Every structure is written in C-alpha cells, then in structure tokens.
Amino acid sequence: MVRHNNQLPNNLTQLQNLIKRDPGSYKEEFHQQLAHFETTLEIFNLNPTQYSKKLDEQAMFLAQVSQCYLNEMKFFPQKIVDVLKTHNTILHNDMRLSLCKCLILLRNKNFITPFDLLELFFQLLKCQDKYLRDFLKTHIITDIKNINMKHKDMKFNSTLQNFIFSMLRDSNARAAKLSLDILVELYQKNIWNDHKTVNIIADIGCFSKVTKVMVASLKFFLGKDEEEKEDSDSDDEIDPRDTMISNKFNKKTRKREKMVEKVKKVAKKMKKKKQKAPSFNFSALHIINNPQGFSEKLFKQLESSNERFEVKLMMLDVISRLIGLHNLFLFNYYPFIARLLMPHQREVTRILQFAAQASHELIPPDVIEPVMKAIANNFITERNSTDVMAVGLNAVREICSRCPLAIDEDLLRDLVQYKSYKEKSVMMAARSLIQLYRQSMPNLLHKKDRGRPTEASLELKSKKYGEIEIKSHIPGSEILLEKSQLKDKKKNIKKQKKGDDSDSEDWIDVASSDSEIEIPTDSEYSDNEGIEEEESDNECGNNEDENINESSINNEDTPQENESVNLKTRKILKAKHNKTHEKEEKTKQAREIAMETIFTDDDFKRIEAAQVKKQIKGIKRKNVIEEETDSNGELVQLSAIENIHKKRKHDKNARLETVMKGREEREKYGYKDRRKSINCSKTNREKRKTKNFQMVRHKAKGKIKRSFKDKQIAFRNYLIKQKKMR
Known part of the structure; x- marks a missing residue:
C-alpha cells in the first residue's frame, strides 16, 4: 500500500478513510492527531468563548475512528464532557453543537453510557441556544425510544425518570419546561405511559410556580384519547360500493370522476382500519x-x-x-x-x-x-x-x-x-x-x-339518592325461552298434523301460540291505554288503591255510577295483578335460562332486539324527538350545550359565502359561448341578447302570428286611416 505521509496530517478525511480500512498501519498518524487534539484543547480552554475550527475537525475525526483504537480512546469522551460541563454557558453556539454531535457519535459506539450522556444533555437545556435545545430534545426522545424498542429497560427508565423529575423542580424555567415536554411526548408515544409519569406531572407540574410548566401540565391532562384524535370525516360514511355502481349508470361528469377517486381512497383507508387491531388508550x-x-x-x-x-x-x-x-x-x-x-x-x-x-x-x-x-x-x-x-x-x-x-x-x-x-x-x-x-x-x-307508555317505561323504577339497582338476571333473556317454547309447540303441531286429518284445529293452535309473543298493535294500546297510564302515573300500589277508594267514595251519588266505578276498579286491579304476575314469571324464566345455558352472539343479538322492541312498542313515530342525548360519554361535548336549532347564517355575507363555495368546481351557469375562439364574430341571434330591449322590440313583435280577427281589425283601421288622409 502506498502511503502519503506528507498529505495525511492535513487531510483528515482521507486519513479517516485509511484508518477504517487498516487501523494497524496508520497507528502512528492516529497518535500524532491525538497529541494535536490535546494541545489544541489546552489552548482552547484558555479562551473558550471563541470558535476553534481546528478543535472541531480534530474532535470529529477522533470520534469517527474511535472504535479502531479502544485503549487509546478510553478517556477521550470524558475530556469533551468536562469541556461542556465547565464552559456550557459561555461556549460558542457552533462549538457547543459540534461537541454534542461528537458525544452522540461516541454514544452510538458505546464509549459513553446513555444515562451519563442524557444527564449532560438535560443540563445543557439551560443554554440560550434555541437550535441546540431542539436538537437535544429530539435526540433524548429518540434515544429513549430506541432503548425501549425491543424490551423496556426498567432500571434505566427508573433512574432517568427520577432525574427528569428533579429537573421539573429546577429553578431554570426553560429547562423545566423542556423536561416536561419530553415527558409528555414520551407518554404520547407510549414509551413511558405508566402511572409514575402521570402522577409526577400531576404532583409537580400542575403546582409549579412557573406558569408555562403549569399550563403545559394542565394541557396534558386535557388531552384526548387516540380514538377522539382521529377526525371523523364525512367521507368515511360513504359506501364505496354504492358510489361505484351509481357511477356506471349516471351521467359522466368531471365532478363525479373526482368523487369516485375520492371514494376509492376512502375505501382503502377503511380496509386498513379494519385490519388494524383496536387500540384502547386511557387518558391520563x-x-x-x-x-x-x-x-x-x-x-x-x-x-x-x-x-x-x-x-x-x-x-x-x-x-x-x-x-x-x-x-x-x-x-x-x-x-x-x-x-x-x-x-x-x-x-x-x-x-x-x-x-x-x-x-x-x-x-x-x-x-x-x-x-x-x-x-x-x-x-x-x-x-x-x-x-x-x-x-x-x-x-x-x-x-x-x-x-x-x-x-x-x-x-x-x-x-x-x-x-x-x-x-x-x-x-x-x-x-x-x-x-x-x-x-x-x-x-x-x-x-x-x-x-304513551311502553314496556321499557313500565319497567323503569325511579331510584332514590344513592340507590343501586342490582340485576339478578340478564334483562330480555326471557325471549330466548319463549322462542324455544314456540319451536317445541310447532314441532308438536306438525306431529299431530301427520297423525290427525283435521287441519283446521291445528291451524287454530298455531295462531294461538303465535299470539302469545305477538307485539300489540295500536288498537290494543288504545284499548288498554287508560290502564297503562294509570299504572305509570301511580307506581306504588298503595297510592293507586287510595286513588281508587277516593274515586269510589266521591261517586256514591247514584247506584249506577257506583257500579260502573266498581267495575272499573276491578278491571284496574285485575290488570295490575296480571302485570305483576307476568313480570315475576319473566324474571324467573330469565334466571333459569342464565343458569342453564351459555349465551352465543346470536342470543345476545336477540336479547338486544327484544330490548329495543320494548322501547318502540306503543310509541307513535311523530312523537319521537329526533335529538337524543348521549349520556354514556365520560366528557360533555361543548356542541351539546351550544346546539341551537336555528339557521345561523342569516346575514347576506354568510349566505353569499356558502353560495360561492357551492359553485366551486362547477361549470358556469347560463348561456354557453360555444365559439372555438373568443375573437371570432357572433351571430345576429347572439348579438341580440346584449342589445337594449327597445331596439329589438319591433322585431320580436313582428314575428308573432296574428289571428284572422286581429288581421281584420288591423285592416279596418288601415282603411279608416287612409280615408281620413284623403
């Protein structure tokens, strides 16, 4: 291998590449650069406020090749940490950021423990450098997320949480606020979503003397669940299948094509949502x-x-x-x-x-x-x-x-x-x-x-303060027993029909069996309306009997009236007795079937349908109020209080705004100019549309076909006029 010793001290990028390929051959050059770094660092400590480009380059070079010389680089991270701890507030912004990047590089190569690095970074959050604070915040969140990616390191999390909680009490408002932001983001990312995090924010954050920290903590508790965060667009309610089918037969327009494309996207989103597992995230x-x-x-x-x-x-x-x-x-x-x-x-x-x-x-x-x-x-x-x-x-x-x-x-x-x-x-x-x-x-x-009273309203019992109604059975489960009894009766009827020639009697039995579970019609309700209303008005039996006795005492004037009152009271008491007896039987049946059988999904659907029928029975459609309040939600929606049944857009500007919004992506209404070029001449018919009416009035009038009588009158007037002129 050819070595260029004369160029390597000045070209750190080339030396870095060569060391990574062959560390042993370039050990001398590395020791030389390490000695240069220590000298430069001593000079820098004399005047730490100035930016040193040489120190920046050498520190980054050593951080890049640190894994090649483990023994020589043992104390290198501590030297950079000491510089940042000693001169963190007076360092140049670029110099501070560069040294932080060196430490992150060394952390990725396991030269420094994550807790030591994060502890240093939390202290650096006090610096007056907004870009550095954002950079450190992002790194802290990412690093903690990566540590807890495969499995949660409870020991590390507990140690770091205690340190962050101490930072919340820090006198520096900026550091306390950023520490809280990191905690909140880690909770929202489901990394630290345990009760310890929530309770520390509640005990320290909400009662902080720093207003920004207190407000951020209150906003954290006012945050919404995952399901509420998802915007329920109106597009989700569109059935994509119906839209696709309707597009085949309707007139093809640009607006409909856009609608179809939009529906396809919504269908894909809905499919993805169905495939995802449901997430149950409780608020803090x-x-x-x-x-x-x-x-x-x-x-x-x-x-x-x-x-x-x-x-x-x-x-x-x-x-x-x-x-x-x-x-x-x-x-x-x-x-x-x-x-x-x-x-x-x-x-x-x-x-x-x-x-x-x-x-x-x-x-x-x-x-x-x-x-x-x-x-x-x-x-x-x-x-x-x-x-x-x-x-x-x-x-x-x-x-x-x-x-x-x-x-x-x-x-x-x-x-x-x-x-x-x-x-x-x-x-x-x-x-x-x-x-x-x-x-x-x-x-x-x-x-x-x-x-009008319904089965559900008659079953309602007004509770006193602190009273809890405990059910010993599943309400509505008696419908399952009724259906099984009906099936048995139908089977018996079919068997009797095969053995017996008389069909009419069997049909009568079926009708009678069906009538036992048939829903009462409006006419039946109208017959028994007085009785049911009397029961709903007076729920306690004692009060009802007192009212009956009072009515019988007041109507003792004539024997006929007295007899009619007695008949009425007997009917009411008999109906009441029948109702209570039926109710006891139903609850007994419901208990039996709950003890003996295991309910399936179909059984629960039947029970739910039976409970709905109870609420519908006897209610006329026109009396049902469209707006129903949902009291099952944990929180009150502001729209439920501000819900005013009134057209709010009553002024002209608001109405015009909605009109113009509706005209978007729509062709211009009115006469369509079909000329290929705007500069071409128009026909006489088109020009006539822009003229004043008085100019074309005679032409419009002349084209009207006159009747024979009108022509006679006009000709007569013409002859009279000619005669006068002579």
Missing part, C-alpha cells in the same frame, strides 16, 4: 393515584390564584373532569362555579360544560342546587334572548342526564312548559329535556308529558 386522568387529594389541592390553588382567566378555565376543566370520572365529592366547587354562571360572562358555555362534567349520581341534590338555580334564574327567563334560553335548557339537560335528582319536580315542570315556545331553539331544548326524563324518571313529569 384515569391513572392518577389520589384523584380526591389532587382535585382538592388544585381547587385550593384555583381559589388563591392570580393567573389570567384562560389558565383558571383550564384548572376548572381538569377539576370537573376528575369529579365526573372518579365520582369525587368536592362540594365547594359548585357554589364557586355558580357565581360565574351569568349570560354576559366570558366563555360562559365552557363554564356550563364544566358544571355538567362535574355532576354525577352520587352528588346530593342540595349541593348541586345553587348551580341549577343560577342557570334557571340567569338563563331560562324570557327577558333574555332565545339563544341564551336554549343554551340554559341544554345545560340543564346535560347536568340532569348525569345526575337525575339534581332538579326537583316543580322546577322541571316549569322548564318543560317551554315545549310550546314560539322560538324553535327553545322549544327543541325543552322537548329534549322531556325526552330525557321519559327514559330515566317519568314520574317527575306531568302525566300528559310522559308519552
């Missing part, structure tokens, strides 16, 4: 160790806080979510938020959302009473605008969907009176409140507002 609020203590401490900080209004709103939001998710008791929260419930208050809809989020079934009604009174007195009054009234009614509905006992009977019946209000927004909000209590506690509503 679920894994807090002591939610009650955390919420109390945060509320105490809120009461004595001098932060701006937006930060206070974030604190209110976190507290309300904690109360709703964990069913906490924080009684001072409700009078505090009730003081903010005024129509002119800034962000009042969000405050109403927090009030709804902080309600659950275990809150005593007298505790949440100040909130309900504040909404009723300040929002739901006719001196306010209709939008304010609708927002207030929507907020009441959202609170009552989570805590049905929050409102008393008198206030509920007063609010329900707005069901016939002149403005649609208020009317629909009041009707949604009626619909909610029809499904939860219909006895609080007036009899005329309960609607």
Whole structure:
C-alpha cells in the first residue's frame, strides 16, 4: 500500500478513510492527531468563548475512528464532557453543537453510557441556544425510544425518570419546561405511559410556580384519547360500493370522476382500519393515584390564584373532569362555579360544560342546587334572548342526564312548559329535556308529558339518592325461552298434523301460540291505554288503591255510577295483578335460562332486539324527538350545550359565502359561448341578447302570428286611416 505521509496530517478525511480500512498501519498518524487534539484543547480552554475550527475537525475525526483504537480512546469522551460541563454557558453556539454531535457519535459506539450522556444533555437545556435545545430534545426522545424498542429497560427508565423529575423542580424555567415536554411526548408515544409519569406531572407540574410548566401540565391532562384524535370525516360514511355502481349508470361528469377517486381512497383507508387491531388508550386522568387529594389541592390553588382567566378555565376543566370520572365529592366547587354562571360572562358555555362534567349520581341534590338555580334564574327567563334560553335548557339537560335528582319536580315542570315556545331553539331544548326524563324518571313529569307508555317505561323504577339497582338476571333473556317454547309447540303441531286429518284445529293452535309473543298493535294500546297510564302515573300500589277508594267514595251519588266505578276498579286491579304476575314469571324464566345455558352472539343479538322492541312498542313515530342525548360519554361535548336549532347564517355575507363555495368546481351557469375562439364574430341571434330591449322590440313583435280577427281589425283601421288622409 502506498502511503502519503506528507498529505495525511492535513487531510483528515482521507486519513479517516485509511484508518477504517487498516487501523494497524496508520497507528502512528492516529497518535500524532491525538497529541494535536490535546494541545489544541489546552489552548482552547484558555479562551473558550471563541470558535476553534481546528478543535472541531480534530474532535470529529477522533470520534469517527474511535472504535479502531479502544485503549487509546478510553478517556477521550470524558475530556469533551468536562469541556461542556465547565464552559456550557459561555461556549460558542457552533462549538457547543459540534461537541454534542461528537458525544452522540461516541454514544452510538458505546464509549459513553446513555444515562451519563442524557444527564449532560438535560443540563445543557439551560443554554440560550434555541437550535441546540431542539436538537437535544429530539435526540433524548429518540434515544429513549430506541432503548425501549425491543424490551423496556426498567432500571434505566427508573433512574432517568427520577432525574427528569428533579429537573421539573429546577429553578431554570426553560429547562423545566423542556423536561416536561419530553415527558409528555414520551407518554404520547407510549414509551413511558405508566402511572409514575402521570402522577409526577400531576404532583409537580400542575403546582409549579412557573406558569408555562403549569399550563403545559394542565394541557396534558386535557388531552384526548387516540380514538377522539382521529377526525371523523364525512367521507368515511360513504359506501364505496354504492358510489361505484351509481357511477356506471349516471351521467359522466368531471365532478363525479373526482368523487369516485375520492371514494376509492376512502375505501382503502377503511380496509386498513379494519385490519388494524383496536387500540384502547386511557387518558391520563384515569391513572392518577389520589384523584380526591389532587382535585382538592388544585381547587385550593384555583381559589388563591392570580393567573389570567384562560389558565383558571383550564384548572376548572381538569377539576370537573376528575369529579365526573372518579365520582369525587368536592362540594365547594359548585357554589364557586355558580357565581360565574351569568349570560354576559366570558366563555360562559365552557363554564356550563364544566358544571355538567362535574355532576354525577352520587352528588346530593342540595349541593348541586345553587348551580341549577343560577342557570334557571340567569338563563331560562324570557327577558333574555332565545339563544341564551336554549343554551340554559341544554345545560340543564346535560347536568340532569348525569345526575337525575339534581332538579326537583316543580322546577322541571316549569322548564318543560317551554315545549310550546314560539322560538324553535327553545322549544327543541325543552322537548329534549322531556325526552330525557321519559327514559330515566317519568314520574317527575306531568302525566300528559310522559308519552304513551311502553314496556321499557313500565319497567323503569325511579331510584332514590344513592340507590343501586342490582340485576339478578340478564334483562330480555326471557325471549330466548319463549322462542324455544314456540319451536317445541310447532314441532308438536306438525306431529299431530301427520297423525290427525283435521287441519283446521291445528291451524287454530298455531295462531294461538303465535299470539302469545305477538307485539300489540295500536288498537290494543288504545284499548288498554287508560290502564297503562294509570299504572305509570301511580307506581306504588298503595297510592293507586287510595286513588281508587277516593274515586269510589266521591261517586256514591247514584247506584249506577257506583257500579260502573266498581267495575272499573276491578278491571284496574285485575290488570295490575296480571302485570305483576307476568313480570315475576319473566324474571324467573330469565334466571333459569342464565343458569342453564351459555349465551352465543346470536342470543345476545336477540336479547338486544327484544330490548329495543320494548322501547318502540306503543310509541307513535311523530312523537319521537329526533335529538337524543348521549349520556354514556365520560366528557360533555361543548356542541351539546351550544346546539341551537336555528339557521345561523342569516346575514347576506354568510349566505353569499356558502353560495360561492357551492359553485366551486362547477361549470358556469347560463348561456354557453360555444365559439372555438373568443375573437371570432357572433351571430345576429347572439348579438341580440346584449342589445337594449327597445331596439329589438319591433322585431320580436313582428314575428308573432296574428289571428284572422286581429288581421281584420288591423285592416279596418288601415282603411279608416287612409280615408281620413284623403
């Protein structure tokens, strides 16, 4: 091999390439460069504020070839670390960045432990160099992710977490904020998504004296789950198969072609989503160790806080979510938020959302009473605008969907009176409140507002405060036993039909067996409507008997009336007895079938269908309110409170904006100029369209065909005119 000793000391790139190929042959040159580096480093330490290009090149060269000479390079990483630790704040930006890159290169070759390097980098986050801070943040996250790629190194994670948690308490606001950002990003990437990370952010971050750290911690807890982050586009609702088939027969246009291409992309996305395994990611609020203590401490900080209004709103939001998710008791929260419930208050809809989020079934009604009174007195009054009234009614509905006992009977019946209000927004909000209590506690509503009774509504039992209904069976499972009995009966009928010649009797039996499980028609409901309404109105048997006795006492005037009343009471009592007997039999059947059989997916589908039928039976289509509130969600959607049934785009500019948006990618409406060149001449017919009407009026009039009578009159007038002229 030919050696160029005279060029190698100056050409480090060439020397680096040669050393990597043959380390033993170029050992002397390497020792020479190592000695040069140590000399240059001593000179640099005398004046560390200046950028040294020579030191930069030599340090990078030694880092590149360090794996070739392990013994000689043992102390090289420590020398660079010492420089960065000693002069980290006064170093030149380029010099500091270059030395950090050298250390990353040495870390990849295992010359320095990951913890030592990351500890140094966290200390360098205090430097006033934005580019360096971003660079170090990216490297820290990537390095921790690579370490935990195959399996989680619990010892390393625990040591590094403790160090990062100490950085959160650092007096340097910049370093504390970046440390928190790294923690949050590692949690979101599912690298450090354990309860330890969450609880340290809760205990240290949310109560930090640095406002930026506190706000970032609150935003972390207000973050959404993975499923909520995915935007539910309207394109996902399009069935690609239907669109492709319709495109075969419809007129081919440019807009339809674009639509088909879009649908194909959506179909691919939907296919990928189906192939992916479902991800279940709980939000950070679920894994807090002591939610009650955390919420109390945060509320105490809120009461004595001098932060701006937006930060206070974030604190209110976190507290309300904690109360709703964990069913906490924080009684001072409700009078505090009730003081903010005024129509002119800034962000009042969000405050109403927090009030709804902080309600659950275990809150005593007298505790949440100040909130309900504040909404009723300040929002739901006719001196306010209709939008304010609708927002207030929507907020009441959202609170009552989570805590049905929050409102008393008198206030509920007063609010329900707005069901016939002149403005649609208020009317629909009041009707949604009626619909909610029809499904939860219909006895609080007036009899005329309960609607036609259904099987599901008759089975409803109004719960008292703190009462829990424990089911000893699967509701609706009795339908499985009925179907099996029906099959057995049909088999027996077929056997009898084969042995017996009389077909008519067998058909009668089938009809009777079918009628046992047949859904009652409207006519049947109309016959028994009075009985069912009487039962739904008076759920307790004692009250019903008292009402019957009172009616019989009041109607003792004539014997005929007395007899009719007695007949009516007997019918009611008989119907009630039959209903209770049927209910007991159904629950007994459901228990038996749950103990004896293992349910399949088809069985559960039948049970679900039977439960749906119970809710549908006896309800007319026109009485069903289209808007249904979803009280199953853990968090209250702001759109549920701001949902005002009204056309919002009522001004001219807003309407024009939607019109112009609809005209995009559409051909120009009106007469189409079919000339190949714009400069070509037009026909007389086309020119006539641009002329004034008075200029072409005589031509338009002349082309009209006159009747024979009109021609006679015109000729007569002509002759008279000629005669006068003579």
